[in-house]
Amino acid sequence: MPSSSTGSNQINTPDQHGFFGAYGGRFVPPQLEAVIKEVEEAYLSIRQDQSFWDEYQRLLTHYVGRPSPLWHARNLSTKLGGAQIYLKREDLNHTGAHKINHCIGEVLLAKRMGKKRVIAETGAGQHGVALATAAALLGLECEIHMGAIDVAKQHPNVIRMKLLGCKVIEVTQGGACLKDAVDSAFTDFVTNHRDTFFAIGSVVGPHPYPMMVQDFQSVVGREARAQIQEQAGRLPDYLVACVGGGSNAMGLFTAFLPDTEVSIIGVEPAGKSDQRGEHAATLSFGTPGMLHGMKTYLLQDDGGEPWPVHSIASGLDYPGVGPIHAFLKDSKRAEYVAVGDAETLAAFRQLSEVEGIIPALESSHAVAYAAKLAPRLSADKIILVNLSGRGDKDIDYVAEVMGI
Incomplete structure (x- = not known):
């Protein structure tokens, strides 16, 4: 794998069994082992294939619109006082979020691999839209599994997926949210694996998915690292990104992991309260366990069953987290905090009004924490925030909640 293509380093490279420290691995039923092994072997092969990465980069440049800009949010920085805030503008990618980075790679x-069909889960719908887009571009069929709650909240993205020729499966089982959509997609994959590729939408799931999605997303951090040095003349003091499964965060974090002078902060959804079922702050309240073929932190009961979860941001309402984040937490290379729904809404509105940028509710968690951190720091400090997506998909829901 060309280092210039993925930016991986030894700090967050898994062992041969897919473990990042104590987390990760591949814990799947026997009928899935050979199927996932096929994905692993195919990915390890193309990881060393320069022609694959050349084609990937060509599409990122000429189709997605990379590199995405790094914006010095001077208005917000002045209003808050203290540190300077920079925004990595993943919201300006084609389809409106970071998700297109790994969807292009997975398709x-x-x-x-000779597959004819791609399937996936989605929460906020951004992964679903991105996968449907990549499938349309590259000529594959696409089917997206989405919880009924999220279908209602994210109706514009459902329409976008259908316009792109994608079949949307509304999942009503369980809590009818992201975890249940993952379950549904896995069931489909078991049945139809011969012609189907499961394009998991985050750094979660059995090996090689966490490694693979991280590799495709690492373009975010490589660009941001070069851009901040060009604009500010040095590395940032803090990186801040929202964390559900954690793909956008690992996209930013990976390039900076060796730079111990850079503090890394992941922001989880504290939801309505710290009570069970009212948040999805896995690394803040969870414990190690098994979920969706991986060992990681999760919100679980005494029997190991995942809790119901909540976030105002559909893309963050997941009871687990990527195993790389679990490893970074235990190794203390990254810190994980949580921000509630009310603070998130306030940040959504503030960034819109002060910078003219309407952020996704997922990204608004990171903006909200940066807004709390900046006033505590001196003006010569730099906070680099990953603005992982735009808020078009959220405006109807936010208008209803805020009474606009």
Whole structure:
């Protein structure tokens, strides 16, 4: 794998069994072992194939619109006082979020494997839209599994997926949210694996998915690292990104992991309260366990069953987290905090009014924490926030909640 293509380093590279420290691995039923092993072997092969990465980069440049800009949010910085805030503008990618980065990579891989169809889960709908887009571009069928609650909250993205020629499966089982959509997609994959590629939408799931999605997303951090040095003349003091499964965060964090002078902060959804079922702050309140083929932190009962979870941001309402984040927490290379729904809404509105940028509710968690951190720091400090997506998908829901 060309280092210039993925930016991986030894700090967050898994062992041969897919473990990042004590977390990760591949814990799947026997009928899935050979199927996932096929994905691993195919990915390890293309990881060393320069022609694959050349095609991937060509599409990122000429189709997605990379590099995405790094914006010095001077208005917000002045209003808050203290540190300078920079925004990595993943919201300006084609389809409006970071998700397109790994979807292009996964669909390219699926084609290399001879698959005819891609499936996935989605919460906020951004992964679903991005996968449907990549599938349309590259000529594969696409089917997206989405919880009924999220279908209602994210109706514009459901329409976008259907316009792109994608079949949307509304999942009503369980809590009818992201975890249940993952369950549904896995069931489909078991049945139809011969012609189907499961394009998992975050750094979660059985090996090689966490490594693979991290590799495709690492373009975010490589760009941001070069851009901040060009604009500010040095590295940032803090990185801040929202964490559900954690793909956008690992996209930013990966390039900076060796730079111990850079503090890394992941922001989880504290939801309505710290009571069970009213948040999805896995690393703040969870314990190690098994979920969706991986060992990681999760919110679980005494029997190991996942809790119901909540976040105002559909893309963050997941009871687990990527195993790389679990490893970074235990190794203390990253810190994980939580921000509630009310603070998130306030940040959503503040960034819109002060900078003219309407952020996704997921990204608003990171903006909200940066807004609390900046006034505590001196003006020569730099906070780099990953603005992982735009808020078009959220405006109807936010208007209803805020009474606009």
